[in-house]
Amino acid sequence: MSLETVLSRIDQDLPSSIDRLMELLRIPSISTDPAYKDDCQTAADWLVADLQSIGIDAQKRQTPGHPMVVGHIDGPGPHILFYGHYDVQPVDPLELWDRDPFDPALEEVDGHKVIRGRGSSDDKGQLMTFVEACRAWKAVNGSLPCKITFFFEGEEESGSPSLIPFMQDNSEELKSDIALICDTGLFGDSTPTIVTMLRGLLGEDFTITGPDRDLHSGMYGGIAMNPIRVLTRILADLHDDTGRITLPGFYDGVEELPEDVLAQWQGLNFDHESFLGEVGLKDPAGEQDRMPIEMIWSRPTCDVNGIWGGYTGAGFKTVLPSQASAKVSFRLVSKQDPNAIRKAFREYVESRLPEGFSIEYRSDKGSPGSQMSIDNPMFEQARLALSDEWPNPAAYVGCGGSIPIAGYFKDILGTDAMLIGFGKDDDQIHSPNEKYDLSSFHHGVRSWARILDALTKRG
Numbered sequence: 491m492s493l494e495t496v497l498s499r500i501d502q503d504l505p506s507s508i509d510r511l512m513e514l515l516r517i518p519s520i521s522t523d524p525a526y527k528d529d530c531q532t533a534a535d536w537l538v539a540d541l542q543s544i545g546i547d548a549q550k551r552q553t554p555g556h557p558m559v560v561g562h563i564d565g566p567g568p569h570i571l572f573y574g575h576y577d578v579q580p581v582d583p584l585e586l587w588d589r590d591p592f593d594p595a596l597e598e599v600d601g602h603k604v605i606r607g608r609g610s611s612d613d614k615g616q617l618m619t620f621v622e623a624c625r626a627w628k629a630v631n632g633s634l635p636c637k638i639t640f641f642f643e644g645e646e647e648s649g650s651p652s653l654i655p656f657m658q659d660n661s662e663e664l665k666s667d668i669a670l671i672c673d674t675g676l677f678g679d680s681t682p683t684i685v686t687m688l689r690g691l692l693g694e695d696f697t698i699t700g701p702d703r704d705l706h707s708g709m710y711g712g713i714a715m716n717p718i719r720v721l722t723r724i725l726a727d728l729h730d731d732t733g734r735i736t737l738p739g740f741y742d743g744v745e746e747l748p749e750d751v752l753a754q755w756q757g758l759n760f761d762h763e764s765f766l767g768e769v770g771l772k773d774p775a776g777e778q779d780r781m782p783i784e785m786i787w788s789r790p791t792c793d794v795n796g797i798w799g800g801y802t803g804a805g806f807k808t809v810l811p812s813q814a815s816a817k818v819s820f821r822l823v824s825k826q827d828p829n830a831i832r833k834a835f836r837e838y839v840e841s842r843l844p845e846g847f848s849i850e851y852r853s854d855k856g857s858p859g860s861q862m863s864i865d866n867p868m869f870e871q872a873r874l875a876l877s878d879e880w881p882n883p884a885a886y887v888g889c890g891g892s893i894p895i896a897g898y899f900k901d902i903l904g905t906d907a908m909l910i911g912f913g914k915d916d917d918q919i920h921s922p923n924e925k926y927d928l929s930s931f932h933h934g935v936r937s938w939a940r941i942l943d944a945l946t947k948r949g
């Protein structure tokens with residue numbers, strides 16, 4: 491039967507899809523708070539039963555933390571894995587909610603219907619978009635168009651401690667042709683996105699020591715070198731006047747955007763003035779020869795996150811401190827090597843320390859940026875399918891932060907991950923009054939039906 495039949499089935503079934511989501515939203519599955527441990531089990535049980543009702547062979551799988559839900563259904567064509575998480579963020583401060591966060595409801599906001607409640611967007615609402623698409627497909631066709639594995643975790647909001655070991659222990663079962671992850675958002679209100687670039691992160695936390703004790707500036711000021719003076723000069727010189735980072739070799743491995751992606755980004759008409767205006771700023775601070783959207787998504791950064799030393803209490807103490815410290819972090823892209831950058835940073839800092847100064851580092855392990863292989867034809871098939879559903883064509887986008895799960899699929903299972911989601915910037919995920927646009931939910935379900943069709947037919 492045709493895709494159109496599945497889509498009309500989704501439209502007709504929307505009221506009961508909403509009812510099912512509401513049931514899931516009523517379970518307070520807060521993963522970080524041990525008081526809600528049983529509720530996490532209940533949410534997993536609910537999902538197992540719901541998947542079974544569609545004919546999926548689903549099980550709750552215990553871990554040292556909250557359980558995973560894994561479901562399989564056979565079919566022809568490629569093997570698709572879908573990932574989502576059923577745990578939610580804590581709700582405090584509760585007094586800022588306009589309703590009980592676990593008593594969800596449909597509300598009207600500025601003429602739009604929204605589903606209000608904790609987890610409505612992140613990630614129960616998003617997770618159910620895919621489940622509902624499969625339900626409609628199965629109802630219309632009697633089977634699904636390909637082999638599908640459902641993989642839901644209950645610890646995403648508390649750092650996913652069981653995820654890597656579980657993926658390692660069950661890698662044969664979870665290995666697939668593509669992993670679909672639904673935990674991201676639209677660009678603006680109506681442009682669907684596939685996140686294909688995620689920035690990595692490298693941090694350096696260090697202290698430089700000059701004189702072996704704090705000195706009095708009346709006695710030593712002028713003759714003794716002040717570590718804060720040394721440190722601030724080092725930090726200030728990390729960027730040049732055009733916003734470029736000055737570390738030797740820093741841009742090694744940074745790739746230019748493919749032409750078609752560059753054109754898509756230009757087409758997004760990112761309004762940097764209002765983006766910066768919202769936080770009281772005006773001019774983009776990155777490399778001046780780059781589009782502002784590149785500064786967030788595809789260019790590497792260096793930021794001083796903290797700096798301290800000397801006397802910062804009330805009044806004055808004319809101290810010339812012995813030490814000065816800073817935390818510096820880098821967002822990394824494409825093939826930049828965190829180890830090489832750490833080495834370049836340390837050489838740069840140490841080359842600028844005066845005779846007699848020493849340095850001590852307290853640093854974490856770095857992670858490189860990740861880039862999905864969009865030459866896998868499934869990416870373009872999914873992008874075209876999304877473009878058929880929404881008013882604007884879908885774009886491959888970057889994500890300034892990190893979504894570690896995407897990298898795990900690649901590193902542990904060797905599977906490319908496609909991050910597609912229907913959240914909006916004002917969904918207030920992690921905050922009071924979280925909501926999910928009803929039309930995002932509806933178009934989200936329809937989008938997955940189109941994507942399933944495209945991945946299995948056009949492929």
Ligand SMILES: [Zn+2]
Pocket residue numbers: 575612613646673
């Ligand atoms: Zn999430």
